[in-house]
Amino acid sequence: MSTKTDIRSVSSHVGETVRIGCWVNNKRSSGKIQFLQLRDGTGYIQGVVVKSEVSEEIWNDAKSLTQESSLYVTGVIREEPRSKSGYEMTVTGIEVLHITEDYPITPKEHGVDFLMDHRHLWLRSTKQRAVMVVRAQIVRAVREFFDTRGFTLMDPPILTPSSAEGTTELFHIKYFDEDAYLTQSGQLYMEAAAMALGKVYSFGPTFRAEKSKTRRHLIEFWMIEPEMAFVELEESLEIQEQFVSYVVQSVLDNCRAELETLERDVSKLEQITGSFPRITYDEAIEFLNNNGFDVPWGEDFGAPHETAIANHYDKPVFITHYPAEIKAFYMKPDPNRPEVVLCADMIAPEGYGEIIGGSQRIDDPKLMEERFEQHNLTSDAYKWYMDLRKYGSVPHSGFGLGLERTVAWICGLDHVRETIPFPRMLYRLYP
Amino acid sequence: MSTKTDIRSVSSHVGETVRIGCWVNNKRSSGKIQFLQLRDGTGYIQGVVVKSEVSEEIWNDAKSLTQESSLYVTGVIREEPRSKSGYEMTVTGIEVLHITEDYPITPKEHGVDFLMDHRHLWLRSTKQRAVMVVRAQIVRAVREFFDTRGFTLMDPPILTPSSAEGTTELFHIKYFDEDAYLTQSGQLYMEAAAMALGKVYSFGPTFRAEKSKTRRHLIEFWMIEPEMAFVELEESLEIQEQFVSYVVQSVLDNCRAELETLERDVSKLEQITGSFPRITYDEAIEFLNNNGFDVPWGEDFGAPHETAIANHYDKPVFITHYPAEIKAFYMKPDPNRPEVVLCADMIAPEGYGEIIGGSQRIDDPKLMEERFEQHNLTSDAYKWYMDLRKYGSVPHSGFGLGLERTVAWICGLDHVRETIPFPRMLYRLYP
Ligand SMILES: [Mg+2]
Ligand SMILES: [Mg+2]
Known part of the structure; x- marks a missing residue:
C-alpha cells in the first residue's frame, strides 16, 4: 500500500513507496531509462523509469506522457545528492489521468502578449x-x-x-x-x-x-x-x-x-x-x-x-x-x-x-x-x-x-x- | 519618566508609572474620587483620580472629561482583583487632548438605522x-x-x-x-x-x-x-x-x-x-x-x-x-x-x-x-x-x-x- 503525499513532503518518506498526483514538466530518455521531470505545485522531483525493472505497460505509459500530461505516479523515494531537490523517485507505477496534446507554452521563447493571453x-x-x-x-x-x-x-x-x-x-x-x-x-x-x-x-x-x-x-x-x-x-x-x-x-x-x-x-x-x-x-x-x-x-x-x-x-x-x-x-x-x-x-x-x-x-x-x-x-x-x-x-x-x-x-x-x-x-x- | 504603553500590555507594568493615549468610555465620581473608564482600542482600564492625592489642576482636568474625550493619562498600574481586567491605574497626570461635546451615541438605546448611520x-x-x-x-x-x-x-x-x-x-x-x-x-x-x-x-x-x-x-x-x-x-x-x-x-x-x-x-x-x-x-x-x-x-x-x-x-x-x-x-x-x-x-x-x-x-x-x-x-x-x-x-x-x-x-x-x-x-x- 502506498501513501498519498505531495512533493514538498517527500523528505519524510525516504525509502517508502508513495503515490503523488502530478504533471509532467519535462521529459528526457535514453533507450533504457526515462527521466520524468514532475511537478505538483508544491515542488519538483525527477521520476526514474527503468525499462528492465517495470512492466511493458508502465514503460509504454511513461513513453506516452507529454508535457503537462497529468498522472498519479507511484514509486520509492531515494536521497539523491546530484538532484537539485536532494531526492528522486524510482517509479514503480503510473496511472495516466490525461494526455495533453499541443500544450501552447513550450520551452521555446514566447512573446509577452502571448504569455499574458495564456x-x-x-x-x-x-x-x-x-x-x-x-x-x-x-x-x-x-x-x-x-x-x-x-x-x-x-x-x-x-x-x-x-x-x-x-x-x-x-x-x-x-x-x-x-x-x-x-x-x-x-x-x-x-x-x-x-x-x-x-x-x-x-x-x-x-x-x-x-x-x-x-x-x-x-x-x-x-x-x-x-x-x-x-x-x-x-x-x-x-x-x-x-x-x-x-x-x-x-x-x-x-x-x-x-x-x-x-x-x-x-x-x-x-x-x-x-x-x-x-x-x-x-x-x-x-x-x-x-x-x-x-x-x-x-x-x-x-x-x-x-x-x-x-x-x-x-x-x-x-x-x-x-x-x-x-x-x-x-x-x-x-x-x-x-x-x-x-x-x-x-x-x-x-x-x-x-x-x-x-x-x-x-x-x-x-x-x-x-x-x-x-x-x-x-x-x-x-x-x-x-x-x-x-x-x-x-x-x-x-x-x-x-x-x-x-x-x-x-x-x-x-x-x-x-x-x-x-x-x-x-x-x-x-x- | 513614564513609559508609553497600551492597555493590553499593562500586566507587564505593575508598579510602574506608564503613559497611555486613550478615550473616556464612561465616568463616575464621588466628591473625593473620580473613576475614569478608559479605552484605547486594545482594552479597558479604570483610572482612579483621588482628590487628596493630585493637584487641583489634574482634579479639574479629570472633571472636564466627557464621554469620548481623548487624553494621555499617566499613572501607576496596580493589580486589582475586583476589576474585570484584573488591573487598575492610580492616575498621577492628565494631558487633555480633546474635549468631546454631545457625542451622539449615549448609553441609552438607539435605533438600528441611527447606529448604522453612525x-x-x-x-x-x-x-x-x-x-x-x-x-x-x-x-x-x-x-x-x-x-x-x-x-x-x-x-x-x-x-x-x-x-x-x-x-x-x-x-x-x-x-x-x-x-x-x-x-x-x-x-x-x-x-x-x-x-x-x-x-x-x-x-x-x-x-x-x-x-x-x-x-x-x-x-x-x-x-x-x-x-x-x-x-x-x-x-x-x-x-x-x-x-x-x-x-x-x-x-x-x-x-x-x-x-x-x-x-x-x-x-x-x-x-x-x-x-x-x-x-x-x-x-x-x-x-x-x-x-x-x-x-x-x-x-x-x-x-x-x-x-x-x-x-x-x-x-x-x-x-x-x-x-x-x-x-x-x-x-x-x-x-x-x-x-x-x-x-x-x-x-x-x-x-x-x-x-x-x-x-x-x-x-x-x-x-x-x-x-x-x-x-x-x-x-x-x-x-x-x-x-x-x-x-x-x-x-x-x-x-x-x-x-x-x-x-x-x-x-x-x-x-x-x-x-x-x-x-x-x-x-x-x-x-
Ligand atoms: Mg510620490
Ligand atoms: Mg444552498
Whole structure:
C-alpha cells in the first residue's frame, strides 16, 4: 500500500513507496531509462523509469506522457545528492489521468502578449510559480508582523459613495439607484477604525482607472494600510522600517529556492535590516539639482528622480517633509514650518520606486474644516469623516504599502504584471 | 519618566508609572474620587483620580472629561482583583487632548438605522469592538490553517470580463472601452491556480447585486475559496470539518473576553470538533417531509429548511449529493448516479444557515464541453477555463466559506450587518 503525499513532503518518506498526483514538466530518455521531470505545485522531483525493472505497460505509459500530461505516479523515494531537490523517485507505477496534446507554452521563447493571453497556463511555469510563492510569503509576513504587534485587521469597504482624491481615476458603479466608486484607498475608513481599535491595518484590493501603461502600474492592486492612534510621524517611520525589514527577511528565510529560480541577487536583500536612511524633500531637491536634474522647489518627483535618489543607497530611503501643496489634504502641517507636511515616502532600492506613502494626519478640527472647504469636500458623503475630529480627536499616523511593487522589488522583476495571478492593466482584462 | 504603553500590555507594568493615549468610555465620581473608564482600542482600564492625592489642576482636568474625550493619562498600574481586567491605574497626570461635546451615541438605546448611520462611531462601542476582534481572529485562523497545510494564497481578480453564474446579480463597470463585472466568486480562477500550485486558497471581497434584505445577506462580503488538485469529495469534506473546527477553537483560545462581552454561549462552540454529521439530499428531503414540510425531490432548500435540519445537530451538518439541476454547471456528477452531483453544503448550527458550499469539479473535457453548450458559455470569455480540461486535467475539489456568516455564527449575532466594519446592503452605502 502506498501513501498519498505531495512533493514538498517527500523528505519524510525516504525509502517508502508513495503515490503523488502530478504533471509532467519535462521529459528526457535514453533507450533504457526515462527521466520524468514532475511537478505538483508544491515542488519538483525527477521520476526514474527503468525499462528492465517495470512492466511493458508502465514503460509504454511513461513513453506516452507529454508535457503537462497529468498522472498519479507511484514509486520509492531515494536521497539523491546530484538532484537539485536532494531526492528522486524510482517509479514503480503510473496511472495516466490525461494526455495533453499541443500544450501552447513550450520551452521555446514566447512573446509577452502571448504569455499574458495564456496567463492561466503560464502560472504553471517554474518562474511564475516562484513569484506566486514569494507573493504568498510576503502576504503572510505582512500579516504576522501586524498581528503580533497589537494591530487589529479591519476590512474597509470596496464600494464607496465617493473618494477623497478626485473622481477622474475612479471606476464608477451603479449601486442600485445610487452612484458608487471602487476604492482607491481605505485610509479614511481606517482612521475611523483606529479611533475604535487603536492600531489597525487593512489589506485588500484597490483600484485606479489610470490610462497609463508603465511597468510600475496595475489597474487592480493590493494595498496594506496601517493606521495608528497616538502615533506621530517619527514612531510611524520606525514601524515602517521594522515592517519592511521583517517582510524581506521572512522571504529570505522561507523562499531561498524560489529566489534562486528567479536568479535574485540575495545579497541585495540581506542588507534590508535596521534603520533606513532619511532625507527631507529639501535635501532631495538639492541632491537632484547637484546631479544633473533641474527640479524647482514645490514640484513632485517622478520615477527618474526617485531612482536617482534611491541609487544612492543600499536600503530603502525615506523622503520626508514634502510641500503641503503636492500632498493629500489630510496630512498634518509641520508646526515649525507649515508649508511642508509631516509625511514620508519610502523609495525602494534598485529602481523599484515608491513602495510606501504615509503621514501624520491632521487632528485639529478647525484646520480639517478649512481643508474640507479648500478641497470642496463639504458634501454629505464626508460628514462622517469630520466626526472623527469632532469627537475625541487624537494625534495619529498611517501609511500604505503597495503589495505588487514590493513583490516586484523582492523578486527582482522588470514589470509588475508578473506579481499578481491575473493582472488587470489598460487593455488587459483577460483571462 | 513614564513609559508609553497600551492597555493590553499593562500586566507587564505593575508598579510602574506608564503613559497611555486613550478615550473616556464612561465616568463616575464621588466628591473625593473620580473613576475614569478608559479605552484605547486594545482594552479597558479604570483610572482612579483621588482628590487628596493630585493637584487641583489634574482634579479639574479629570472633571472636564466627557464621554469620548481623548487624553494621555499617566499613572501607576496596580493589580486589582475586583476589576474585570484584573488591573487598575492610580492616575498621577492628565494631558487633555480633546474635549468631546454631545457625542451622539449615549448609553441609552438607539435605533438600528441611527447606529448604522453612525457606524464610524458605533465601532467604538464595547460590543462592536468585540465583534471586530473576533472577526480579525477568524481571518488569522483561516490563514494559519491553510498556510501551515501546504496551501498557497492566490488572489483572483476582482474585475472580471464575465461571470459563470448569470449577470443579473452582477455589478457592471465600464473598464475603459470594455465591459467588466465585480467578482461573485474567484472559483474558476482558483481552478487555474490549483493546476499551477496544487493546493491554493483565496481570501477576498466578493459582490452580489441582490435586491433582497435578509439578516444573512450583504452586498459586499468576504469569501475564502480553497481549491485542491488531486483531492476528491470525501477528502475535501475532511479538510472542511478540520478547517471549521480549527477556526472555532482558535477563537475560543484567543477571544474569551470578547465572547463574554457578546454574551456568547461558549458551550455551543466547544462542541465544534472532530467529524461533522453528513446526510444526503435524499435523506434531507425525507427528514423534512417527515417533519411538517412538503418539499418535492429536485427543489432547493431555503433558510427554514436549513434551520430545521441544522436544529437536529449540535455541530455543522453536511448535506451532500444535491440534484445536478439545482447546482452549478461545473460540479461533477456522481458516477453511480449522474442525476446528483459530488457536492456538499455545510449548514451551521443554531439557525445560521449555509456557511460553506463546495464540490468536486468536472474533470472530463467532453462533459465540460457539453455543460458549456447547455449553459451558453461558449463565448470567448471562457475559452481559458476550457483550457484547464484540455491540458492536464486532474480530479479536483474546492469550496467557499462566507466570512460574515461565520462571524455571525461564532459571535452569536442576529444580523450579518454587525460582522463587517462598514456593511454594504440594499440602501446602505454610507458611511
Ligand atoms: Mg510620490
Ligand atoms: Mg444552498
